[in-house]
Amino acid sequence: MTQTQAVLVALLFLLMSLVEGPAYNMVSVEAGHEAVLSCPYTSKVPLLMAIWKMKCSTCCLFAYRSDRTETRKLNCSERMMWKYSPDSDPALRIYPVNLGDEGNYTCEVVSSAGNFIFFSSLTVIVPPTVTLTSDTSRVAVCRASVGKPAADISWIPASDRSTEEEVHHLNGTVTRVSYIGWVNSTLPTVTCLVTHPATNQTLFLDLSYTRPSLPYLLMGGSAGVAAVSGVTLCLIFRCRASRLRKLAHGSAVPAATKTFRSIPSLAKTDVIKPPILSESIYQNYNPGTIYMNY
Known part of the structure; x- marks a missing residue:
């Protein structure tokens, strides 16, 4: 019975030490949003000083002195500020938060009643x-x-x-x-x-x-377009060849019987040749080479 009571007393003292120990706060915030780290000072005695520290060798120190109403920063980003009035609630606000702000923070409040320490752990979440x-x-x-x-x-x-x-x-x-x-x-x-x-x-x-059939379908469609384009070009060239032959036959008529009947100086002209421009365009043109078998 005595041993049981001793064990219960030990457990009671352990629980009391845990309750009276430093407060610990875990905060998870998405990158780009606002992070608020609380420092719950509940004493009725006015605080003299509030100090935020980030645990690393070169990280910031963010402090407030009530007797001077003064805030000082050391190696701190402009994104860090007081969430409320530090005299009443010295919570730390970080906005917008990024991956570099992730880590462990300590808030220490100094007053005539003593020193109070609160711990916070900030985790930054990044959506993929x-x-x-x-x-x-x-x-x-x-x-x-x-x-x-x-x-x-x-x-x-x-x-x-x-x-x-x-x-x-x-x-x-x-x-x-x-x-x-x-x-x-x-x-x-x-x-x-x-x-x-x-x-x-x-x-x-x-x-x-x-599906693998899609590339073949696209290839077949391209071939069909190419075939239609080829037939269209063939018809165009046939029409141009027919017009060329008609132009050649029409040019064999004497000029005096067509346009220059009343001009004596052109009476000796028997045939007017096709225009030089047409010869330069069609001089290497052979209509027979573009016929296609269907």
Whole structure:
């Protein structure tokens, strides 16, 4: 019985020490949003000084002195400021937050009642860029790029043929890629599900547009267009050859009987040759070479 009481007393003292220990706050914020780190000073005694520190060798020191109503910054970004009046609530505001702000923070409040310390841990979440594509080997590729933490990727319908790979970047973000093949599949669509603390996305890929028959269909269509274009050009050249022959036969008539009947100086002219411009255009033209067999 005495041993049991001793154990209970020890547990009670342990719980009391945990309750009276420093406060700890965990904050997760998406990049580009506002981060607020609280410093819950609840004493009725006015504070004399509030100091925020970021735990690293060259990080900022953000302090306020009530007797001078003065705020000072050392190695701190302009994005850091007081959320409220530091006399009443010395909470720290960071806006917009980025990956460089991630880390552990300490708030120390000094008053006539003593020193109070509060700890905060800031985690910055980065939503990934999600894409769903296919390659020439009939493999669907679902990519969640530059996210923090890494996104989870799943497929509908589920398949044991899917594979994944990760790329870890220097800034702490991760790119995760999942591959799934459908070479022997008759499914019309495939669905990629991306799960992330900042976003959940569902992407669909229509497999009917990636069938091998499509390139052949496009090739056949191109050949048909080429054939129609060839027939059209052939008809144009035939028409031009016919007009050329008519022009040649018409030019054999004497000029005196056509246009220059009343001009004596042209009476000795028997034949007017076709214009030089026409000869220069059609001098190498042979209509017989463009006939096509149907």
